[in-house]
Amino acid sequence: MSIAGELARFVTGTSVDDLPPLALERARMAIASTIASAAMGVDIVSSRIIRELAKERGGAAEATLWFDGGALPVADAARVNAVMSDAAASDDSDLRSIAHIGTIVSTTAIAMAERTGAGGRDVLAAMVLGYEIAGRIDEALTPGRGERGFHGSISTIFGGAVAAGTLLDLTPGQMTQAIALAATSMGGLVVAANTSVAREYHAGLSAMLGIQAALAAHKGFVAEEHALEMPRGFFSAYGGDHLQDVTKDLGSSWDITTNMAIKLVPGGHPHHAAAEAAANAAIAGDVDPHDVASIVLSSAKYRTLPGPKHPTDLIGVAHSPAYFIAAAITDRGYGWIHASPEKVTDPVIAQLIDKITVDPNPPPYPDRFAHHHGATVTITLTDGRRFSDHVDFPRGSAPRGIEWADVDAKYRRLVPLSGLTQEKVEASLAVVHRLDAVKTVSELTRLLR
Numbered sequence: 001m002s003i004a005g006e007l008a009r010f011v012t013g014t015s016v017d018d019l020p021p022l023a024l025e026r027a028r029m030a031i032a033s034t035i036a037s038a039a040m041g042v043d044i045v046s047s048r049i050i051r052e053l054a055k056e057r058g059g060a061a062e063a064t065l066w067f068d069g070g071a072l073p074v075a076d077a078a079r080v081n082a083v084m085s086d087a088a089a090s091d092d093s094d095l096r097s098i099a100h101i102g103t104i105v106s107t108t109a110i111a112m113a114e115r116t117g118a119g120g121r122d123v124l125a126a127m128v129l130g131y132e133i134a135g136r137i138d139e140a141l142t143p144g145r146g147e148r149g150f151h152g153s154i155s156t157i158f159g160g161a162v163a164a165g166t167l168l169d170l171t172p173g174q175m176t177q178a179i180a181l182a183a184t185s186m187g188g189l190v191v192a193a194n195t196s197v198a199r200e201y202h203a204g205l206s207a208m209l210g211i212q213a214a215l216a217a218h219k220g221f222v223a224e225e226h227a228l229e230m231p232r233g234f235f236s237a238y239g240g241d242h243l244q245d246v247t248k249d250l251g252s253s254w255d256i257t258t259n260m261a262i263k264l265v266p267g268g269h270p271h272h273a274a275a276e277a278a279a280n281a282a283i284a285g286d287v288d289p290h291d292v293a294s295i296v297l298s299s300a301k302y303r304t305l306p307g308p309k310h311p312t313d314l315i316g317v318a319h320s321p322a323y324f325i326a327a328a329i330t331d332r333g334y335g336w337i338h339a340s341p342e343k344v345t346d347p348v349i350a351q352l353i354d355k356i357t358v359d360p361n362p363p364p365y366p367d368r369f370a371h372h373h374g375a376t377v378t379i380t381l382t383d384g385r386r387f388s389d390h391v392d393f394p395r396g397s398a399p400r401g402i403e404w405a406d407v408d409a410k411y412r413r414l415v416p417l418s419g420l421t422q423e424k425v426e427a428s429l430a431v432v433h434r435l436d437a438v439k440t441v442s443e444l445t446r447l448l449r
Helices: 003-012 021-041 045-057 074-087 101-116 120-141 153-167 172-183 190-195 198-219 234-238 269-284 314-318 321-331 347-353 404-418 422-433 442-448
Strands: 092-094 260-262 292-298 356-358 375-381 386-391
Touching: 003 120, 003 153, 003 172, 021 074, 021 092, 021 101, 021 120, 021 260, 021 404, 021 422, 045 074, 045 198, 074 101, 074 198, 092 101, 101 120, 101 153, 101 198, 101 260, 101 442, 120 153, 120 234, 153 172, 153 198, 172 198, 190 198, 260 404, 269 321, 269 375, 269 386, 292 321, 321 347, 321 356, 404 422, 422 442
Parallel strands: 292 356
Antiparallel strands: 092 260, 292 375, 375 386
């Protein structure tokens, strides 16, 4: 049997009652995080452009454009909502490769449920299954796809295809074709994502094309079902390895419970551990930024300081560990305020950035997942005192546990940025919490208008 066929048989043979409560809870958390990040991204230029283009095309009013009031065909609505969430760099990350699977399964499942009339429990199941397939495929691509220059969108599309296909009640044969079509649908360059708003463009395509793959399969479209594993196929082209693990022990554990991390601060998730370690060291030493002589970042994943040292916008902030660390030391914490222009241009933060160097002898990679290994930050003061802290996994990540209090705080902090009334903010969050019992997902989406 093909890999696509084996995955499809597993997905279509798994019901919501087979899923552990923690997996369904993490899916609810992913929805809350995705909506919150989309609220922060609603007025970003890239989001406005994609929303305007989609509305100009128009079409059947199948699914809601969040924070807009309009409705569009399901694939277009999912695309717009995914772009908003990804644009703010404040959504979720998979700890193996930093692919934003939660954004894609949230936006596609909610949009498709509006079209099909599915209830909240079915949405959550579709998300868990979509996350599982995307996560397994991306794990096989790590670190190969990045080394070959490809962005995580080439794997997140499988989350969208499977989530949408689950809500369309695809047969095993149709789900096989949805997965096969997803394999030949998506591209995306990591260098473009790291330096421009191409990052969120990729997310929008992943959501849209994943849904279109599921819809085509539902209509009977037949592709090459062995496209994943055959010579010059998907894994061969994108640097996949460990193919046997893609279908190994299906159902024994769930990636959404073991590998998902929700961003509790803005910017690229690889740098969250460094920011938390820097803040901890600054607090422990009662550090005055003006007394800092040097700062050393040590981590298996840092050989140099990636991104711009002195970012000037959100794109730069998202990819600048130097900014994360300097801001965290200056303010003894890193949070949503650090995405603001006032903090990006803070002269104290800028001075500290120039004192950061990378450990020339970092620890070796213990395995192939660079983002599993955290960061150590050491602050040396002008009087010679040193303060150091290490964080493996930042707050909001599965290995540390994800707390509803943190997710709720994020939601309440960011969703008002969309212009929703406080009443709708609280009402929509309450619906997310009880989504298992919601009969139609429109109970949620009508509150996001």
